[in-house]
């Protein structure tokens with residue numbers, strides 16, 4: 083089967099740095115043990131399992147970062163690439179924990195922007211995903227002045243004075259197409275807004291490449307974890323902008339012959355937290371796949 087390997091795809095610079103920092107910490111015998119990650123370093127369970135082999139404990143990701151700290155009394159805590167609020171840093175220091183911060187520079191830039199805008203008296207609308215750690219960290223930069231907006235219902239529920247100075251900013255891993263539509267709705271309600279789109283370059287390049295390079299494909303696979311925001315946005319843009327059938331798969335084991343029925347060309351991309359060997363395995367399997375004689379991928383139960 084013809085396979086289009088979309089590039090760029092997979093690990094971004096923020097993830098590469100965060101993973102390398104975590105491994106260096108684990109290799110350093112002078113670093114206090116145990117070593118915890120506050121949440122998942124990146125949203126990919128393959129990576130979490132690999133970090134566990136270094137003795138790094140990833141804490142449950144469903145609670146807030148602030149609450150997760152309650153389960154740590156000593157040792158080292160690693161803050162993830164998604165960034166944490168000042169309150170989390172303060173609480174960790176007050177507990178006497180050794181802190182390692184792997185916040186991506188692009189996320190840090192958004193935090194700095196929010197602090198500056200808040201100091202100048204702005205109300206800030208942060209377009210982002212509820213339950214994702216990045217908004218939690220960003221909102222903590224100016225409690226009471228930053229409002230999380232995921233969709234139009236959040237916009238409708240806002241009650242800001244007509245005279246308020248309003249700025250709009252975004253989570254780094256969103257899609258510019260979705261974000262532009264929501265910003266247009268915000269502008270209808272608050273015409274004087276200032277807009278600072280903070281979708282990172284790595285996310286934008288991967289999305290634009292996915293839309294452009296899947297043009298000739300009959301079906302598209304995004305390799306990524308179901309919890310990964312940027313992987314899910316890749317699915318959205320391929321479906322909504324390239325108008326192609328698209329599947330989010332965790333690994334080669336999720337591929338089913340019915341997904342490939344009638345397809346002659348398939349395109350493959352990956353979220354920025356997906357290890358490259360997982361994606362390469364998908365590409366290799368598809369390259370040798372014969373639609374006339376469909377077979378299940380290795381280790382797949384019928």
Ligand code: SF4
Nearest residue numbers: 094096186188254282
């Ligand atoms: S997706 Fe963007 S913001 Fe997030 S870690 Fe990667 S480069 Fe940084």
